[in-house]
Amino acid sequence: KNEVEQSPQNLTAQEGEFITINCSYSVGISALHWLQQHPGGGIVSLFMLSSGKKKHGRLIATINIQEKHSSLHITASHPRDSAVYICAAPPCSSNTGKLIFGQGTTLQVKP
Amino acid sequence: ETGVTQSPTHLIKTRGQQVTLRCSSQSGHNTVSWYQQALGQGPQFIFQYYREEENGRGNFPPRFSGLQFPNYSSELNVNALELDDSALYLCASSSIAGGTYEQYFGPGTRLTVT
Numbered sequence: 001k002n003e004v005e006q007s008p009q010n011l012t013a014q015e016g017e018f019i020t021i022n023c024s025y026s027v028g029i030s031a032l033h034w035l036q037q038h039p040g041g042g043i044v045s046l047f048m049l050s051s052g053k054k055k056h057g058r059l060i061a062t063i064n065i066q067e068k069h070s071s072l073h074i075t076a077s078h079p080r081d082s083a084v085y086i087c088a089a090p091p092c093s094s095n096t097g098k099l100i101f102g103q104g105t106t107l108q109v110k111p
Numbered sequence: 112e113t114g115v116t117q118s119p120t121h122l123i124k125t126r127g128q129q130v131t132l133r134c135s136s137q138s139g140h141n142t143v144s145w146y147q148q149a150l151g152q153g154p155q156f157i158f159q160y161y162r163e164e165e166n167g168r169g170n171f172p173p174r175f176s177g178l179q180f181p182n183y184s185s186e187l188n189v190n191a192l193e194l195d196d197s198a199l200y201l202c203a204s205s206s207i208a209g210g211t212y213e214q215y216f217g218p219g220t221r222l223t224v225t
Contacts, residue, residue: 033213042117042219099154
């Protein structure tokens with residue numbers, strides 16, 4: 001079992017739909033990253049959060065440290081949101097901040 | 112404020128050759144981490160450099176080595192390339208402050224070993 005698990009693995013939505021991607025982790029962490037990766041492209045950091053909720057445009061990320069769970073929400077989804085979304089966290093046991101990555105959620109938003 | 116840059120964008124090498132990949136960290140960041148992402152897989156931590164010293168290493172053989180320079184830019188060197196080294200190599204810069212390690216990723220270098 002991976003230390004960072006995401007669901008669903010694949011997600012297809014119609015333009016305009018509200019989307020939720022979930023991330024659960026089994027190790028102690030100080031913060032969690034949500035990352036976006038387009039096909040063949042590098043990774044863009046969307047959020048880093050250690051508590052509560054953060055919002056940027058149509059994207060909202062929440063985290064519940066006690067439940068070891070985080071969610072990424074996309075409101076009014078658009079085809080340009082199609083990408084792989086990855087949650088990642090540096091375990092407290094590491095002093096390097098190296099990230100452990102979830103397996104990613106491939107999102108396709110259809111027009 | 113400049114972002115993280117990597118060079119080259121793409122590279123094709125032959126098995127047994129050596130390769131050097133470069134990463135310029137974001138302004139103000141003193142830490143660079145390198146990750147390998149094989150096709151269809153999540154990134155795997157290779158190593159991290161903090162103030163020109165290696166500060167942690169993942170499960171990669173010694174033929175993967177690195178450097179960090181006084182301006183905090185970094186190089187990843189891979190010797191005796193193998194076919195399985197074909198991957199996207201990502202670097203991420205951060206500033207170790209408050210233990211939060213927010214990391215900013217570069218666009219990656221796509222390495223193909225034939």
